[in-house]
Amino acid sequence: MILAEFNPIKAVVAVPLFTFTVAGHTVVVSxxxxxxxxxxxxxxxxxxxxxxxxxxxxxxxxNAVEAICQYIREDIARPLLHEKTxxxxxxxxxxxxxxxxxxxxxxxxxxxxxTLATGTESRFGGPVTxxxxxxxxxAFVSSVLVHVSGMRRQGVVRYFATLAPKVMWxxxxxxxxxxxxxxxxxxxxLAIRLFVNMVAGHVVLATIIGLILVFRSYVAATAxxxxxxxxxxxxxxxxxxxxxxxxxxxxxxxxxxxxxxx
Amino acid sequence: MIQMDLTxxxxxxxxxxxxxxxxxxxxxxxxIGVGMVVIGAGLAxxxxxxxxxxxxxxxxxxxxxxxxxMVIACALVEGIALFALLICFLVxxxxx
Numbered sequence: 001m002i003l004a005e006f007n008p009i010k011a012v013v014a015v016p017l018f019t020f021t022v023a024g025h026t027v028v029v030s031x032x033x034x035x036x037x038x039x040x041x042x043x044x045x046x047x048x049x050x051x052x053x054x055x056x057x058x059x060x061x062x063n064a065v066e067a068i069c070q071y072i073r074e075d076i077a078r079p080l081l082h083e084k085t086x087x088x089x090x091x092x093x094x095x096x097x098x099x100x101x102x103x104x105x106x107x108x109x110x111x112x113x114x115t116l117a118t119g120t121e122s123r124f125g126g127p128v129t130x131x132x133x134x135x136x137x138x139a140f141v142s143s144v145l146v147h148v149s150g151m152r153r154q155g156v157v158r159y160f161a162t163l164a165p166k167v168m169w170x171x172x173x174x175x176x177x178x179x180x181x182x183x184x185x186x187x188x189x190l191a192i193r194l195f196v197n198m199v200a201g202h203v204v205l206a207t208i209i210g211l212i213l214v215f216r217s218y219v220a221a222t223a224x225x226x227x228x229x230x231x232x233x234x235x236x237x238x239x240x241x242x243x244x245x246x247x248x249x250x251x252x253x254x255x256x257x258x259x260x261x262x
Numbered sequence: 263m264i265q266m267d268l269t270x271x272x273x274x275x276x277x278x279x280x281x282x283x284x285x286x287x288x289x290x291x292x293x294i295g296v297g298m299v300v301i302g303a304g305l306a307x308x309x310x311x312x313x314x315x316x317x318x319x320x321x322x323x324x325x326x327x328x329x330x331x332m333v334i335a336c337a338l339v340e341g342i343a344l345f346a347l348l349i350c351f352l353v354x355x356x357x358x
Contacts, residue, residue, distance in 0.1 A: 193341035196348045245337045 102237030150257030
């Protein structure tokens with residue numbers, strides 16, 4: 001991040017990279033859209049290659065992917081979803097690996113590398129999950145899955161009737177209102193949690209690196225680089241954790257919808 | 263850093279009169295709000311961590327089930343703290 005001026009917010013915003021026209025409509029491709037495509041291509045290429053050899057004892061990438069999938073299916077999904085695990089496990093695995101790949105790709109500073117290589121300031125790749133539209137889209141898809149699967153399993157009327165647990169009749173309207181508000185807020189909290197974690201991490205990282213510009217001394221530069229390295233390790237943990245939390249909460253919401261709580 | 267950005271905002275606000283009062287109030291409120299939220303989040307995560315440590319010390323073989331639960335709870339508390347951070351950012355840049 002070669003900062004001409006000290007603006008850490010610039011590290012996380014999406015900028016348009018190039019435009020192309022298809023069928024009379026102009027499509028603007030931003031750096032975040034490009035990184036999403038790169039993350040999806042990485043997943044589409046790496047995962048089938050890793051899982052191709054079906055050996056009894058897996059090795060290498062196959063082992064890692066299978067260990068993660070096994071842990072998610074047996075220890076996270078099956079205690080919540082019981083016999084309906086296999087219907088939703090594809091989506092749950094996908095959401096975990098996709099968010100994890102996007103978070104990890106966001107940690108690679110491709111914009112700084114391209115800037116150093118070409119000499120002009122470039123914003124080739126940015127922190128992709130630091131884009132509220134991308135996390136919002138995934139949260140929207142998760143919530144649509146939750147409601148549609150709930151309505152399919154229990155019937156539309158019964159799904160809405162059993163949103164709130166049965167309590168004494170004076171309390172029911174208030175409790176039902178509370179449950180409706182909760183159901184409405186869940187996709188927002190899913191999206192915002194992931195978005196703000198990534199934005200906060202990258203803004204603090206950009207701020208610490210930008211302190212080199214503010215102080216302009218070797219001592220400050222050493223301290224900044226060491227602090228940025230330590231913070232990047234924390235960002236690695238946060239990347240895994242936030243992908244896990246998104247996937248875990250999606251599983252919990254699906255279990256609320258398809259398994260009647262009472 | 264963020265404090266220096268906000269300080270420059272505050273100085274610009276003081277120089278520009280009445281609209282500047284709104285920016286000054288917004289910035290002050292946002293900064294104090296974030297500080298209070300961080301106190302709450304720090305307390306909550308400390309409670310979670312200490313309870314998890316106590317229960318693992320009582321029964322070491324349950325560590326494999328307690329540790330992921332602690333991590334999930336910490337991430338959810340941190341999510342709440344960062345919601346508040348987001349609102350403070352929105353407030354500052356709305357009034358700017």
